[in-house]
Amino acid sequence: MSVDQTRDIAGEDEKAAARAVTTVAASAASYPVAPGHRLNVRSGPGTGYSVVRVLPEGASVRINCQTPGTWVSGPYGTSNIWDNIGSGQYVSDAYIRTGSDGYVAPRC
Template sequence: MSVDQITDAAGEDENATTEAVTTLAAAGSYPVAPGYRLNVRSGPGTGYSVVRVLSEGARVQINCQSPGTWVAGPYGTSNIWDNIGSGQYVSDAYIRTGSDGYVAPRC
């Protein structure tokens, strides 16, 4: 094992896991919860200004994710905020990622 290779408690290569998550996040887009117009904010929290609003049926590509304000939404309660562009964040509680945790690298 090289110095650069790190394994977790299950013996899995963390670098490979991170690369796989990054590849999946970059390869696809995720839908906004049906029936919602979603505020896009300038930072990872409800205290940041709204920079635009996503229309119903929108899909987003997640560049990275940050912890921020806790939000209750159709996909549970989460403090994960998805960066969808420069200075553009949406609450992960409104995005169907298929996971309660991080699906992209942290910002």
């Protein structure tokens, strides 16, 4: 293998690493809560779970993963998708502006 070929391989590795970093950054996107709403954060993916805290108006969340749960109607439609925003912390996707009616993160 020539020195030039080694450089090409190294360059490809750097490009792959840059793509991986970009993918991780995209998956860690922050999504805003619907304007004018305080949002209950629940211990599980449904309205039957206890409220563990309340997000204030103007809050944004990072979605770790998503899972189906109780159907909820909110400013962004009716959805049974629940967003995991931390350990034992779920919010209804109907109140989060993700730009999609479907899943935007891996399933929990």
